[in-house]
Amino acid sequence: MSRKEKSIVIEPTTGSKIFNIEELVRYKDLLYYMVLRDVTVLYKQTILGFTWAVITPLFQIIIFSVVFGYLAGIKPDVAGMPYPVFSSLAVIPWTYFSNSVSASGSSLINTSSIFTKVYFPRIIIPLTPIFSKFVDFLISIIILIGIMVYFKYLPGTNVVFVLIPLLIIIITASGMGFWLSALAVQYRDFKFAMTFMIPLLMYIAPVTFPATLVLEKFGSTLYHAYALYPMVGAVEGFRTAFAVGKEMPWDIITISFLSSLIIFFTGIWYFRKMEKYFADVA
Template identity: 45%
Template sequence: MDTDKVKIIEPTSGWQLVDFKELWRYKDLLYFLTLRGIKARYAQSIMGVSWAIIQPLFTTIVFTIVFGSLAKVDSDGMPYILFSYLALWPWNYFSGTLTESANSLVQNANMITKVYFPRMVLPLASILSKLLDFLIAFIVVIGLLIYFNVVPGWGLLFLPLLILQLLLTSLGIGMFLSALAVKYRDVKHALSFLVQLLLYAAPVVYSTTAVPEQYQKLYILNPMVGVIEGFRAAFLNRPMPWDWIWPGSIVAVIVFIFGMFYFRRMERIFADVA
């Protein structure tokens, strides 16, 4: 046998970087797993992709009635339904990716134990498959902007940066939770109510200005604070709140790097305990 053509796959050890070249070689697998995730979500569903609009829209209506009309929560002078939806739009993507990616390794245990491929493909495919819901939900944003006669400003140019921050945060936490869930199955049960609690740790139903000033320096370390307030500013033609965005951006990068290293460190035990 020609040993030059034999590749020996050994388990990783310690804290290692992701082999992005190897990940790129498996781009077709990533594509098909992403496509499979989209199809599985809407298989045998009467409403189909309409659920990507129905869920955030009806949640926004409930928030508008409870927090906007009854509780009279300040919405910074904008219609509460628009104020709320522009926050729920990125938040639903974030919360959805946490659930999907956290369960991605456990749900695909048969693949992990039978064939080799970069394990990071699984949480990455879960996160990419949710982008379709994110894009479809944008239709409601267009409708609300037209209804309230709001014209977005130049802040839309920074929208890709906000989406990148959203993706880094989702992928970083998703990789960490997926690796943790393989060893500790409690993660699946804890995540369901943890996501609900995190909703109120982000300015979804209220504005960041409602947070007492002495707590804002700590509060804006939450990457979703800058993302949500940035989305509002971009679509409502308001100044970009960079003081709220850049601290969360730094945290998002740190979370992504930590999640990546932790995933690689735990990768060697996936096939044993999955």
């Protein structure tokens, strides 16, 4: 045989290695087709198609602008930024985060008919929604552009930093996806818990209010502790990147980034530790 042969050993303890990069590279095409399947299937047989990726966040932005911006009178911490712009700069990345976490969290439960029949690196399953929801995210950028054009708000030069908060979102969503999918396939309780926990997570993230509000009310120690919640640095960082005349909050971005790495690597560790039981419990 021309192929370089390598023996595979299956033992009760196999699968504890943290990351099998070589194997993931070999299965990269599978990830690609799983993502492609998610993207093409999602809006099939709908009338509005990809418009749905726009409608959901748009309605949220409108409601937030009325309830929090107009009725509750929350003021953006950036001079000259209208509340709808402020709100959309948080709702858009948040929507990507919450969609990918909930899809990733339930991914193993939904694909049990596949992974109980064929072997492939299981980690591809919770990773798929992180990529497929990114397509929705890119589409929803249209709203952002639309709102900014409507309110004539031009982003500043900090916009080049937008990739850093985006990276925090991807890392956090993947890490939480690893944790939740591995837990939910064993304990279905997590499936129910996710449906109400993820929306609640939004209210403690600086989506409807500026993170500096926490700094004002609770002081700098608690403000930095608050950033341990990765979506604090991610959402605030994403929004500030578009703001004119406001420094990037590097302190909370750093804290959030480190915290997201902890979630990510513990997530991989737990997922890899449990994956050999998935076929038995699913």
